Amino acid sequence: MTPFPDFTDAPRAIDHDEVIDLAGAFALGALTSGDAAAVDAHLNGCRRCAIQVEPLVDVAFLLPMTCDDVAPSPDLETRVLAAIHAENEAMGPIPANVASLDEHRRRRRPSLRAVGAVAAAVVAVAVGTIALERGVGTTGGGTRTVDAEQAADLGNARVALVSSRDGLRLQADGLAAAPDGKSWVVWARHGQGGLENLGTVSPDAAHRASFAVPGDASEILITAESNPRTRAATSPPAVDLTNT
Amino acid sequence: MTDERPAEPPTDPPAAAERRNGEMVRSDRGALARHRRLADEDLMAMAVRREESAFQVLYERHGRIAFGLAYRMMGDRASAEDVVQDAMIAAWRRCGSYRPDRGSVRNWILSITHHRAIDRLRSAATHDRRRAPDDEVIPDRGAPDSFTLVWQSAQREEIKTALAEIPDEQRRVIELGYFGGYTHVEISDLLDVPLGTVKARMRLGLQKLRASLSPTLASPS
Numbered sequence: 001m002t003p004f005p006d007f008t009d010a011p012r013a014i015d016h017d018e019v020i021d022l023a024g025a026f027a028l029g030a031l032t033s034g035d036a037a038a039v040d041a042h043l044n045g046c047r048r049c050a051i052q053v054e055p056l057v058d059v060a061f062l063l064p065m066t067c068d069d070v071a072p073s074p075d076l077e078t079r080v081l082a083a084i085h086a087e088n089e090a091m092g093p094i095p096a097n098v099a100s101l102d103e104h105r106r107r108r109r110p111s112l113r114a115v116g117a118v119a120a121a122v123v124a125v126a127v128g129t130i131a132l133e134r135g136v137g138t139t140g141g142g143t144r145t146v147d148a149e150q151a152a153d154l155g156n157a158r159v160a161l162v163s164s165r166d167g168l169r170l171q172a173d174g175l176a177a178a179p180d181g182k183s184w185v186v187w188a189r190h191g192q193g194g195l196e197n198l199g200t201v202s203p204d205a206a207h208r209a210s211f212a213v214p215g216d217a218s219e220i221l222i223t224a225e226s227n228p229r230t231r232a233a234t235s236p237p238a239v240d241l242t243n244t
Numbered sequence: 245m246t247d248e249r250p251a252e253p254p255t256d257p258p259a260a261a262e263r264r265n266g267e268m269v270r271s272d273r274g275a276l277a278r279h280r281r282l283a284d285e286d287l288m289a290m291a292v293r294r295e296e297s298a299f300q301v302l303y304e305r306h307g308r309i310a311f312g313l314a315y316r317m318m319g320d321r322a323s324a325e326d327v328v329q330d331a332m333i334a335a336w337r338r339c340g341s342y343r344p345d346r347g348s349v350r351n352w353i354l355s356i357t358h359h360r361a362i363d364r365l366r367s368a369a370t371h372d373r374r375r376a377p378d379d380e381v382i383p384d385r386g387a388p389d390s391f392t393l394v395w396q397s398a399q400r401e402e403i404k405t406a407l408a409e410i411p412d413e414q415r416r417v418i419e420l421g422y423f424g425g426y427t428h429v430e431i432s433d434l435l436d437v438p439l440g441t442v443k444a445r446m447r448l449g450l451q452k453l454r455a456s457l458s459p460t461l462a463s464p465s
Contacts, residue, residue, distance in 0.1 A: 020447075025446050029362055030428045056447065061351045064316075066407055069397075077300075080332045084296055084332075087333075
């Protein structure tokens, strides 16, 4: 996960007219990342605009069909499979709470394109990615135990998003203190938008930490920051949990 | 757009690629054969459980069109393969974040590929952009089955025809934006037309394209 092109301040607010004005460029991916994030953030909360923009996005997804049908070299498949196999081997065991295929099918929504469905009763399942300075390891879901040798900064941390009656919480066991002069800052991403600084989290004497996070966040991240009130992350995320 | 082919859930343990004597060994054929009967969404659920053979089938289904898109955008095979490799690895890492309510697996993979290609095109290192496509022809191995080829070919022809029928100036901005990786502001400068005109041409062009397609293609849900 080298560059973080969308690792910026929260997107600017734009109105309905501007969203519709930018709809074509948005569908084609012809906006700057900042403008695209602004449109996306608006669409996530505005069904009226989404209804107008979604058909254009759908049509844009057909454009690759107009490309010449050329086959990649056979080596490409081998390289891709070797890369994911290497990552798989480097990761720990599959968390027990990752849905099996049967469970997944039972959970599947009847309408796959229903937008704006109320998910209040759905137990949040955290799927996490632990991104480290020296590379990225991916979890299949649930929680992730970080190997201390891989992530000396984090300690042997087990990090998860846990849903309860009180809302969604980020919970960590075995969390080390942030590096000298830095704090662990928790970020939330809403939809495809920018990141919101939620505050800092510190482990207690037992190296545990718990932090309330917004239930509608699509992604929760932790970074080590010199300025705990920064509005833009300055380091790669030590923890990246996708809230599904 | 979700593949709803009926399929039996696999009962065998996860089939993973293995490295033996330093060589990558593909997933066992039985597992692949079973996985090939599964819908994309089911394969994604298995990929979340880190079943490599499930992801291999997703690559088989969508790697080719992703490469076609990357090749069109990058203009050379090496860069296109780098883009697809990056995109596929990113998809594997982030398969848990896939949301079926936001679109099909195919579109999700193409979206990652498109963004990766745009990132490269917009980077200073490759800012010379348009290069003539390579002439090298790669032997076609592992092509989709004949029914799929005919079906895709028919779709391709319909979309190409529809794209050809929209006004030239609208098609031009669509192609520069989508395949060229240019922003609407850059296109405005490039073509020396007002920014508002570029935005309108993009929007109207896509609307006309959609209107001229058959309902199956225009409304993938």
